[in-house]
Amino acid sequence: MTGPTPRPGILDISPYVPGKSSISGASKIIKLSSNEGALGPSPRAVEAYIASAGELHRYPDGDSTELRQVIGERHGLDPNRIVCGAGSDELLYLLGRGYAGPGDEVLTHAHAFVMYELVALGVGATPIKADEVSLTANVDNLLARVTPRTRVVYLANPNNPTGSYLPQDELKRLRAGLPDDVLLVIDAAYAEYATVNDYTAGAELVDAGDNTVMTRTFSKAYALGGARLGWAYCPPAIADVLNRIRGPFNVSMPAQAAGVAALRDTEFLAKSRDHNATWLPWLSERLTATGLAVYPSIGNFVLVRFPEDAEHNALAAINFMQGRGIIPRDTSGVGLPGCLRITIGREDEMRAVADALTDFMI
Numbered sequence: 001m002t003g004p005t006p007r008p009g010i011l012d013i014s015p016y017v018p019g020k021s022s023i024s025g026a027s028k029i030i031k032l033s034s035n036e037g038a039l040g041p042s043p044r045a046v047e048a049y050i051a052s053a054g055e056l057h058r059y060p061d062g063d064s065t066e067l068r069q070v071i072g073e074r075h076g077l078d079p080n081r082i083v084c085g086a087g088s089d090e091l092l093y094l095l096g097r098g099y100a101g102p103g104d105e106v107l108t109h110a111h112a113f114v115m116y117e118l119v120a121l122g123v124g125a126t127p128i129k130a131d132e133v134s135l136t137a138n139v140d141n142l143l144a145r146v147t148p149r150t151r152v153v154y155l156a157n158p159n160n161p162t163g164s165y166l167p168q169d170e171l172k173r174l175r176a177g178l179p180d181d182v183l184l185v186i187d188a189a190y191a192e193y194a195t196v197n198d199y200t201a202g203a204e205l206v207d208a209g210d211n212t213v214m215t216r217t218f219s220k221a222y223a224l225g226g227a228r229l230g231w232a233y234c235p236p237a238i239a240d241v242l243n244r245i246r247g248p249f250n251v252s253m254p255a256q257a258a259g260v261a262a263l264r265d266t267e268f269l270a271k272s273r274d275h276n277a278t279w280l281p282w283l284s285e286r287l288t289a290t291g292l293a294v295y296p297s298i299g300n301f302v303l304v305r306f307p308e309d310a311e312h313n314a315l316a317a318i319n320f321m322q323g324r325g326i327i328p329r330d331t332s333g334v335g336l337p338g339c340l341r342i343t344i345g346r347e348d349e350m351r352a353v354a355d356a357l358t359d360f361m362i
Helices: 043-055 065-075 087-099 115-122 139-144 168-177 203-207 236-245 253-264 266-289 314-323 347-360
Strands: 082-085 105-109 126-130 150-156 183-187 212-217 230-233 301-305 339-343
Touching: 043 253, 065 082, 065 230, 065 253, 082 087, 082 236, 087 115, 087 150, 087 183, 087 212, 087 230, 087 236, 105 115, 105 139, 115 126, 115 150, 126 139, 139 168, 150 168, 168 183, 168 203, 203 212, 253 266, 266 301, 266 347, 314 339, 314 347
Parallel strands: 105 126, 105 150, 150 183, 183 212
Antiparallel strands: 082 230, 212 230, 301 339
């Protein structure tokens, strides 16, 4: 006798492996493997989270009404077109579930955030990856891979783990080149860190038609990864689909409270942005001075390429850094075996990384 058979694609999924959090025998850890906010969450968000503890016997607001209202006020968006989720990961999956399935194709690019491939396989669709140019998504290559079976295109902008991005004009060109019935999902998880003039998170593309969604998260600049909180800005019809298929109480009460408080603490967000704007270029310059190749990034992390010799390759660097209690992110699982991704952390953490890799490269 055999048990139930899973749907096609499920057994092709390699479960997501999060950034490592511990080192055996190490008493002090510098975790730089998950792009978590360097300064931690806003104290106001922490207070709001704790204050909700006395109401944990109550179900949360299933519509995240206040949270959507404050998001709308903060970003100048219609709250009725905002859908909240347990992290943006949930919303990325729900969009795949709502608009793709067996026989369909889900398009992304070569070194895109790994979740897009997992979403495609999870809904029984075929993941397709377009070639990149200089570790950056390329509009022409993406459009060349579109077929009549393409249903969804996922684009992280900025992209994780490369730190690269498509400027506003290219993002518009991508949307204009896609068929009207293909959903473009712009994953703007790192938008708060992007300060370059030609960047857009994509809200204006959502407003321009019926076939684009922008997703955002509280896990990065707002440092609420443990609360699991994200949101999507959608055309009305797509918001309706997401609200039909999401769980009725998918965002917890403490997460909603923390999100509202974090959004209202604009001074703390500015502090977090300023910290990243200082230490991202500082670390990039220090590592470049050692002879390492550091790719340009507008997120809160850098992708570093190591030499290929046995003494200085990426694996040797991981072992050396972990010997000093520092945990970077191994990117071999996303087709970048010669690289490591390093989150921008506190000042002391960045100085420790720079000192460790300077010693390593000697």
